[in-house]
Amino acid sequence: MSKKSSKAKLDFILEMCDNIEKIVKRHKGIVATLEDFEGQMAVLMGLSQIGESLKKLDDDIVEKYDLVEDKSGAYYTRNYIVHDYEGIDFGFIENILRSYLPKLKAKISTANDELSI
Numbered sequence: 001m002s003k004k005s006s007k008a009k010l011d012f013i014l015e016m017c018d019n020i021e022k023i024v025k026r027h028k029g030i031v032a033t034l035e036d037f038e039g040q041m042a043v044l045m046g047l048s049q050i051g052e053s054l055k056k057l058d059d060d061i062v063e064k065y066d067l068v069e070d071k072s073g074a075y076y077t078r079n080y081i082v083h084d085y086e087g088i089d090f091g092f093i094e095n096i097l098r099s100y101l102p103k104l105k106a107k108i109s110t111a112n113d114e115l116s117i
Contacts, residue, residue, distance in 0.1 A: 010112040017105040020046040030097050034090045051078025065111040
């Protein structure tokens with residue numbers, strides 16, 4: 001895959017992270033976002049898109065920027081959201097938003113910045 005294609009995927013992941021942050025800010029917090037049906041749907045879609053996009057990143061990018069666990073975890077989360085027909089544990093989603101997403105965004109930003117050079 002080309003550097004340009006990898007950069008486009010990283011740009012998209014960053015855009016989804018930013019969108020999730022905007023949604024949470026608009027709802028005045030994570031808990032309020034996850035209590036609102038539209039907030040839930042928007043965040044879940046963003047997380048699904050992140051998981052799908054990380055899965056498609058080239059292995060060399062994934063390895064270089066220490067994204068191996070992030071790639072598998074994000075794709076697991078994507079599958080959990082998309083296929084859990086009995087209900088989603090929003091405590092799990094809240095933990096992702098609080099703990100995981102900021103760390104992932106920082107890693108993706110670093111990779112994206114370096115690919116821009």
